[in-house]
Amino acid sequence: MLAETPVDLSPPVGEVARTRPRRARRAAGAWPYLLVLPTVAGTLFLLVYPLIRSVVISMQHFRIGELIRGGAPFVGLDNYRELFASHDFWAVVVRTVWWTAVNVVLIMVISTLVALLVARLGRRMRLAVMSGLVLAWAVPVLAATTVFQWMFQSRLGVVNWLLTTIGLDRFDGYTWFANGTATFVILVLLVVWQSVPFAALTLYAGLTTVPDELFESARIDGANARQVFRHVTFPMLRSLFGLITSLEIIWVFKCFAQIWAVSKGGPSGATTTLPVYAFQVAQSLHKYDLGAAISTVTVIFLLVVLVPHLRHLYRSEGAQA
Amino acid sequence: MRRARTLPYNLAAVVVLVATVFPVYWMVVTAFKPTTDINAATPQLVPLHPTLEHFRDAIGVDGFWRFWRNSALVSVGAVLLALVVGLMGAFAVARMRWAGRKGFILMVFIAQMAPWEALLIPMFIIARDTGMLDKLSMLTLIYFVATLPFTIVTLRGFLASIPPELEEAAQLDGASRLEAFRRIVFPLLAPGLMSTALFGFITAWNEFAFANALIVKNQDNRTLPVWLSSFSNVFGTDWGATMAASTLFMLPVLVIFLVLQRRVTGGIVAGAVKG
Numbered sequence: 197m198l199a200e201t202p203v204d205l206s207p208p209v210g211e212v213a214r215t216r217p218r219r220a221r222r223a224a225g226a227w228p229y230l231l232v233l234p235t236v237a238g239t240l241f242l243l244v245y246p247l248i249r250s251v252v253i254s255m256q257h258f259r260i261g262e263l264i265r266g267g268a269p270f271v272g273l274d275n276y277r278e279l280f281a282s283h284d285f286w287a288v289v290v291r292t293v294w295w296t297a298v299n300v301v302l303i304m305v306i307s308t309l310v311a312l313l314v315a316r317l318g319r320r321m322r323l324a325v326m327s328g329l330v331l332a333w334a335v336p337v338l339a340a341t342t343v344f345q346w347m348f349q350s351r352l353g354v355v356n357w358l359l360t361t362i363g364l365d366r367f368d369g370y371t372w373f374a375n376g377t378a379t380f381v382i383l384v385l386l387v388v389w390q391s392v393p394f395a396a397l398t399l400y401a402g403l404t405t406v407p408d409e410l411f412e413s414a415r416i417d418g419a420n421a422r423q424v425f426r427h428v429t430f431p432m433l434r435s436l437f438g439l440i441t442s443l444e445i446i447w448v449f450k451c452f453a454q455i456w457a458v459s460k461g462g463p464s465g466a467t468t469t470l471p472v473y474a475f476q477v478a479q480s481l482h483k484y485d486l487g488a489a490i491s492t493v494t495v496i497f498l499l500v501v502l503v504p505h506l507r508h509l510y511r512s513e514g515a516q517a
Numbered sequence: 518m519r520r521a522r523t524l525p526y527n528l529a530a531v532v533v534l535v536a537t538v539f540p541v542y543w544m545v546v547t548a549f550k551p552t553t554d555i556n557a558a559t560p561q562l563v564p565l566h567p568t569l570e571h572f573r574d575a576i577g578v579d580g581f582w583r584f585w586r587n588s589a590l591v592s593v594g595a596v597l598l599a600l601v602v603g604l605m606g607a608f609a610v611a612r613m614r615w616a617g618r619k620g621f622i623l624m625v626f627i628a629q630m631a632p633w634e635a636l637l638i639p640m641f642i643i644a645r646d647t648g649m650l651d652k653l654s655m656l657t658l659i660y661f662v663a664t665l666p667f668t669i670v671t672l673r674g675f676l677a678s679i680p681p682e683l684e685e686a687a688q689l690d691g692a693s694r695l696e697a698f699r700r701i702v703f704p705l706l707a708p709g710l711m712s713t714a715l716f717g718f719i720t721a722w723n724e725f726a727f728a729n730a731l732i733v734k735n736q737d738n739r740t741l742p743v744w745l746s747s748f749s750n751v752f753g754t755d756w757g758a759t760m761a762a763s764t765l766f767m768l769p770v771l772v773i774f775l776v777l778q779r780r781v782t783g784g785i786v787a788g789a790v791k792g
Contacts, residue, residue: 452726
């Protein structure tokens with residue numbers, strides 16, 4: 197999906213659905229096929245066809261000339277060979293893995309802590325924190341990018357003022373966006389800030405489904421907070437943790453809007469991840485073939501992350517059908 | 518005793534609250550400060566001289582309303598399409614038995630996880646080949662198909678919570694299947710349709726990558742997020758106007774989230790999306 201909309205979390209609550217009366221569905225001739233026809237057609241034209249087209253273009257010589265004239269020749273795996281021989285590409289791959297790992301680890305750790313915290317708060321404080329999370333979640337990506345750019349602005353930005361006030365004088369007028377590492381850090385903060393609300397709220401909602409008796413009996417047995425988490429909370433929510441982690445990996449890995457709006461992959465490539473790289477190579481250099489090859493590599497990676505999740509969905513669907 | 522135990526939790530909660538809310542607060546507060554206060558050496562946490570001048574500037578910028586209208590048109594169009602088509606699909610899945618049903622559901626799940634951002638390049642080329650480049654209708658279609666899986670999955674959950682016996686009873690009383698759906702199911706489904714529509718709207722309203730890649734030459738057809746991403750070209754270093762424009766862009770989404778808050782905080786796991 198394009199953004200972090202609530203997703204189907206049926207695996208953790210799949211049991212509920214299974215109790216639905218079977219006789220709800222009736223055989224109905226051609227009707228169901230007519231009803232799903234527009235969905236299938238739309239998906240074929242705007243999802244399956246572009247995916248296939250992407251793979252085809254990645255095996256053609258498709259530059260600006262072919263874009264205008266048409267008739268791109270088939271070149272087999274030449275584009276992939278060129279890609280895998282390029283130093284830039286591997287630098288981007290390493291950076292993308294690093295980018296994904298840093299973000300996802302921070303998101304999962306912070307969200308888990310926030311979820312556990314919310315569960316321990318009093319009624320009023322819990323409502324306040326959850327409202328704050330919903331507020332941050334609601335902020336559109338592009339509005340968040342502008343305000344982060346404003347907060348980290350060199351001369352008037354509130355972050356530099358704060359850092360200077362607490363005695364870090366080297367941040368007086370520091371230009372964050374001129375430095376690769378600093379820009380990377382800001383983008384991580386931005387993505388983590390935007391992703392934690394969804395993960396924390398979902399984990400908290402999952403936490404509330406764990407029966408209190410389990411925590412109580414663990415505590416009576418003398419378990420401390422860490423042991424309770426390791427031996428009760430985590431095992432109970434294992435599939436939810438797995439689901440959220442894989443979703444976050446996907447979202448962070450394919451993240452484009454934030455990076456493009458803030459830095460366009462710069463300065464000097466310091467924030468260029470695979471999706472950004474694919475777009476740069478295609479749109480700026482007009483190497484649509486190489487761009488498509490990079491996109492295809494991205495899709496394959498995402499598929500690998502998704503396979504366990506899809507298998508799970510399919511199996512719980514199989515139990516129902 | 519109890520107070521002493523809860524104090525660290527409450528302190529941590531305050532930290533979380535500040536970290537989540539401050540950027541939003543800072544955006545809105547900056548938008549309301551006069552430029553002299555924005556440029557003050559020591560930032561003011563509270564706007565001492567609130568003003569609407571930045572909002573006037575942001576709205577007064579050439580094209581603001583056009584981009585606002587473009588975004589609204591594209592988002593509403595995509596949502597309406599997704600609702601109609603999604604409802605049809607959800608009904609077929611939730612209420613009918615047919616060969617291929619399981620395959621269809623799997624397709625929807627996969628489509629929901631589809632890496633849309635990886636399709637920028639082929640989509641650009643397809644749009645170019647079919648004369649759909651620079652067209653708002655192309656964006657509408659993409660957002661429609663992109664929000665469709667979520668719509669189907671969610672509506673299917675809502676449909677499953679409405680007992681089919683209600684329709685059957687109506688049909689026994691002589692109503693046609695369509696009539697039974699319109700009179701019985703549709704009213705019960707209205708809240709579900711509403712929240713699904715709003716989430717779809719937010720997705721389309723916020724989308725950046727395709728709007729950025731597919732509106733190339735005809736800059737009048739840009740949507741708000743793309744326009745906002747080029748704020749430094751529009752407003753230069755006028756941070757007040759930039760924050761005002763960001764606030765105006767955020768406003769519809771915020772209102773929707775307030776409407777949906779209960780569902781968002783309480784119902785993600787249990788309510789909105791059950792099998």
